[in-house]
Amino acid sequence: MADSNGAKRWNSTARFYDLLAHGAEKRWGPAKQALFGRMGVDQKILFAALGTGLDIAFFPPGRTIQAIDISPGMLAQAQSRITAYPGAITAHCLDITALPFPDASFDQVFTSCTFCSVPDPHTGLAELYRVMRPGAELGMFEHTGSHYVPFNWLLDMCNPLCRHIGPEMNRDTVANVRKAGFRIHSVEHHFLDVVKTIRALRPEQDRG
């Protein structure tokens, strides 16, 4: 089921998104650079969600990347960055919960603040699992809920407001990744246990 509400919401944000995201990009730049630096040469790479393309600055040069985003407005803003990238990025306006790619298409999948906003994260992760080949690597830069009082209470309290304007603040994305069948390789925290890099693998042997 296409997330038309999500697309509308992000379309309306597209024009001023870069301004609002300036601090976050500066803050998380080193962590994103370390994660996206894992993009391999000659690997089939999927990137979700591209947004206005701010993350392209952290991609290593010379890679061939399929990038998706739910919002045509955001992708329109990303176009100049896509063109300027010294490699090949092909952008698709797609819902992560209904990808048109065949099974086992990708060697590496990366996400950037994606699963806070996908309405059905379980279906989205199942789709990523499907399009990754066995043994493929999933690299995620995400913010999640916290396991600690009072931070978990605060994130739960502000979630009803935040979900109307943008992301969910209290998702347990690491648990969701596990539930989708991935094997967690590592979790690196960047702020409390809220902002984190998650590295996981699609096991060589499929789920029963």
Added chain:
Amino acid sequence: MEKRLYFLLGDQLASASLSALAAWVAHLLPDHWPMAVEMGVGMVVGMLAAMVAMPPFMALFGAMEVMVPVMLGSMASSMLPSMAPHLRTDLVALLWWGAVCGWLAWGLTWLADRWIRQEGKHG
């Protein structure tokens, strides 16, 4: 753990100033309610005011997810007018103590961040 001065100072500025704002907004509420009601309503209204005023700080220092100290500080500071009624008539002291709440919330968050990240707690 964040070590860059720009973000260390920015986080403290955001937390202190928005917590002071939350205390000021809470002091505008009526003062004839029972104290518990005043505290509860003040907390909600103060936190909402801080969240509404967050975007400029988010643009400079990071998104909503790093505004945890602001939420914590504004929650505490917005209960000040009901817990210490004399602050209702002393605006400078109210703003000062509001900022102190914000700064303490930042300190608590900073220590928690250090502990969680050093221990590699929780996936």
